[in-house]
Amino acid sequence: MLDRPQGDVALLRAFNRLYTNQLGLLDAHLDGSRFTLSEARILYELAHREDPTAADIARTLNMDRAQISRTLKRFADRGLLETRDDPGHGRQQLLSLTPTGRAAFADLDVRAQEAIGALLDRVSARQRQRLIGAASVMMQAFDGGDEPASVTLRGLRPGDLGLVAARQMMLYAEEYGWDQGYEALVSRILADFHDQFDPARDAAWIADIDGEMAGSIFLVHGDDPAVAKLRLLYVESFARGAGVGRLLVETCIAHARRLGYRRLTLWTNSVLAAARHIYERAGFVLVDEAPHHSFGHDLIGQNWSLDL
Amino acid sequence: MLDRPQGDVALLRAFNRLYTNQLGLLDAHLDGSRFTLSEARILYELAHREDPTAADIARTLNMDRAQISRTLKRFADRGLLETRDDPGHGRQQLLSLTPTGRAAFADLDVRAQEAIGALLDRVSARQRQRLIGAASVMMQAFDGGDEPASVTLRGLRPGDLGLVAARQMMLYAEEYGWDQGYEALVSRILADFHDQFDPARDAAWIADIDGEMAGSIFLVHGDDPAVAKLRLLYVESFARGAGVGRLLVETCIAHARRLGYRRLTLWTNSVLAAARHIYERAGFVLVDEAPHHSFGHDLIGQNWSLDL
């Protein structure tokens, strides 16, 4: 079993209960419709598939074949459904809605749309926006939960400067208790980076996982044209262990070589163990270290260097 | 009917289908349990309430009284439930679980917990984190959807400096096409604000709606001890029309008076019409304006002033 917070299960169960109470009734038996929830789900599958078989529907809806069989018979009796033998398979039957069946589904579809619409109209515009966003995130998590998240690197976009400062601050505030002095420092570094940006000497990458910022790294020029600085490396906690840090550092090193730098230096703090391992593995060597008091703590600053 | 995007309804319906297909089966009839979904829901209510009546449960679960009555009778037959007459009400009966009933619920609870846990273990740590966050947002939207969002003002927390820069940048990039020069400017202003902060001369407020940042304002000292600057006012688009901007400006003005300032000045750009209205209503007067080229656009900067 993975390391999973206790509250997660409780929260999802609470959500499940609320959802069942609030929306369960919504799809079940839309007022005035002649279809029950199960019937409506089967009808939906019939309307959205090309010649399905009864077994297909049973599988996708997780229903018993017996129930499907009886429901289909009722549909056929009502003139909603017609069946024809599968030319390639003697046992199976291909199902398709009659025009009457399609009309019945269209009617049901409009009713469902109106019901959901009425529900959405009850909440404020802001809550609706959040609701829709959250629903799509949950769908993603369920649907694409199996595939490993794919990491891509991209350049800076509006909002990234502030987000890098904010995320790093929140991370280090939570893990090490650093105060807002760190955020101010990062903000100034980022402002300087932008104002003195030179594409021949500087670069920045944001690690992106499914549109979400997962980490960052900056390559910054200094006084010595042969020496560049690596700055502001960080990896989001959710993205750790996926090689994001290593990818960022290696990309940065490769680009520094391309730009003709001879040496890459960086300053970090001894408490940032995860980052240190990445630096070591990339070939950086510790040059010197010195204690300092910053961000509300006694820290040991370290200078690392890599000959390119 | 409100102005509501078409896709919202479709997305929520898609979510509803996915959720019904994926999780509907989960709470229904946990393997090996002797309770159906409806029974489990009723049992949950019995376990989490103090002496409920049958009508109470029927209301919260949106179930028919007849069904509740029969289910309760089955529970009583199985020895899970005991009833006693309400001393203050001759018709109603107070329900409570027997020790057997509590044990049965505890068993069911553990099974449900394991089932949800197994589901959560199937998705990656990152997806799980997003899933949980999204679920809690959806619960909030459903639960507190009726009450108007309550705006509160708070001081700065770790991450706020960066978030203010990021959110303002994204807003103005989208609405006016401003480039990242604005974000760099804001970042520097915020770094300076932190480094030169003096509680007797400076202050900052974040507008908060349900834990989300909805706007900000900063009061900053200058060279002249009698004159303070109002800086970085902004309101999130979702929070507009709720008086957030006015609240921020009035709070800032009141605090400037308390600190003994004689005058409040601010610099803004003519395109920011919404902000200008707030300033005018608060009594600010336009002192002068001058064109400048910043953030990738030709703008007209304005200085406003208010005598306190």
Next chain:
DNA sequence: TCACGATGTTGATTGAGTCAACAATGACGA
């Protein structure tokens, strides 16, 4: 060819969901 699995159907049983009716009780206004 033959065992095996998948498909569709039917019987049987329990619970869900709904509607209607009814008796007992409490609340409230005329």
Next chain:
DNA sequence: TCGTCATTGTTGACTCAATCAACATCGTGA
């Protein structure tokens, strides 16, 4: 104080949901 009215709990009746078991067919692959 009485009568009206809503609420509460129960029961009957009916249809559909959900399972389980059994069975006849059909296709596939060893």
